[in-house]
Amino acid sequence: MLSPRSYRNAYLIAHSTVRFASSKIGPQLRSIGEVEQLFSQPDEIKTDPTIQTPKQSLPSEELVLKLLKLSGLPSKCASIPVIQQNLSKQLDLINKLHTFSPENSQDGIKLDPNHARIMPRSTHKLTYKELMEKIEYQKQNKDPELGEVEDGSWNATETTSISRNGYFVFRHGFIHDGN
């Protein structure tokens, strides 16, 4: 199921902004301490000066309209030029990120695309005993501070501006009429 093409498609914008140059974006960060240290530095030195990426041209109005539609956002009153400018800056950043090749990382370590997550990359293999213990624990532990209550006693629609007999109310045209 995991074809390189479909994986790349995960990054919608990347279609038009795939890697322009291969280079590295600095040494791999190995601890939270190193991440904190990096972000404590002034902005201008965070980017590796060796990275050369072409200046991103403004995305077309058509692309902006498509993105708005995909995002469920109204386009009728949207300021397209402002969005084009903002998007262009974001694309610049993404271009820079794309210059980093997982296959050619500086340590020569080939990375698993499955690791493109914030979560720990190598998780502990769950044994049957652990699985059953986890299930038993989860069955008995709810967190009322997250609205996880046994009797469903909190009123989910209490703070909504419109509700009806316990239902949330969705007004038609909220998405489509705005486009």
Added chain:
Amino acid sequence: MLRRTKTGITTVATHSMFRILRRRYSVTSHFKLNDRYKLKCGLEIHTQLNTKNKLFSASNNKSSSHFNSIPNSQVSFFDLALPGTQPLLNYEPILFATKLALSLNSEINLNSSFDRKHYFYADQPQGYQITQHYSPFAQHGHMNLFRDIDNIEQEQKRINITQLQIEQDTGKSTYLQDEKITLIDLNRSNVPLIELVTEPDFTELQQVKAFIKKYQNLIRHLHISTGDLETGAMRVDVNVSINEYPRIELKNLPNTSSIIHAIKFEYERQIRIIETGGTIPSMETRGWDANKMETVKLRSKEGIMDYRYMPDPELPNVTLSEDIITNVRETLPILPDTLIHKLMSEPFNLSLKDAKILTIKSNNQNDLYDHESLRNYYLETFTEYKNQVGSTINCKLPTTWIIHELLGDLNKLQIPLLQCEAILTPQLFSEFLLLLHKEKISNTSGKLLLFHILETMKEVSYDKTMELNLNKLIKEFNLELTNNDVGDNELTEICQQILDNLNNDKMIQDIKSGKKPKSIKFIIGQGMRLYQGRIKPQDFERKFKELLNVK
């Protein structure tokens, strides 16, 4: 009848034409596959898992069992996608998915992961569904269908299963078109689902029907889902194509009848398009209009969503050790097909029909019992009975008296099996069978006795302290077979008296002449009724034949 249109033209012809067209375009009752057009179907089945909690939160998973519960009463902050909330995987669905994957002979992915499928819909507050797109939970499974068990044309048919993936369900929408609003209930939001995708291996309608029924029974057998189509606990989409033309996806099929009718309609519709020189559009999705009994276009290729799949950055991979597969396999119950064959073999020797009653949940069953509790009752009783009689076992006795007689009485008296077995335990029922086995009571007396016991337990509101002494009851109602006490001369006198009282010379002559030999059963019935089953019907038959001089 003539009708007038705005233009003043009579419309008899138009109406006739319309009726003809409706008839042509609706599902024909005499559906037959056309040899020139091969039917090809694949299924996508969504199954709601009946875990205690939802998939990524610890809110109650009561969506399917309490589908009429108060709206938005079973939701956590995460289920509502309130800002700042994050998913936390509930591991019970992992266990359930493992059971299902193993039962469907699938390869389990020991390192599966979750991805986000983006689309905007009012009952999907996150703006994406968490599913398994890139690395699903299991792949390459199969289910075998058999002619005898599953009622298909071929001796055997293998349906390959592409994959099983775990994902979240969405909320429910109620459209109020007049008010231009939709009411949203998120009780179902984040309920765990398994999506099963088959290969397009179905070539006949009966195979589709059989697979759905078999899969439904399997998930019930494994206790991982109620499997009810009516409540949406199981939802089936179908891909239909003919020959090598593009496939059409059918959605919104609420029950098996809709599924079958929709395939029939779609098959005939696609043939019409091809034969009239039309083109089957690629990637079209159609729904089922139950009122018009036809499929209707929902969306075409142009309307296909770009789901922008991406790995969910908030969920770690699901990494499992091999021992999970080994241990779960060991805890699996005997699967239905194996169970049917077991029940049809020694020492049970059940017929296929009876074995199915004990193995497959049928729509004829009601709240009084389910096939599983009935099977357990049967097996326990059988074991007790076998222990008492050893090699002289009559395997038909437990079958007849539990599957047929007891069930009939429970239905007649509206007694749940659960209440019954608390008083008439398998141990006691085996004692009852022993009385029949040793011919201490006749079948007729047995029926009377069983009905009396059940009726009494209902009268005392299933009081578990109810006294149930079979021998005492037999004496009290004088049900013991009297054959041993009735000598041959006495039996001759009894039978002669019955024939005299019958006062029906024509019947006697018809029996003697062989014109209506079966009428002797009526006379035997008179004797059984008169002596309340205390004399065996075989003895009555022998004596009557002797007196009437017939073989």
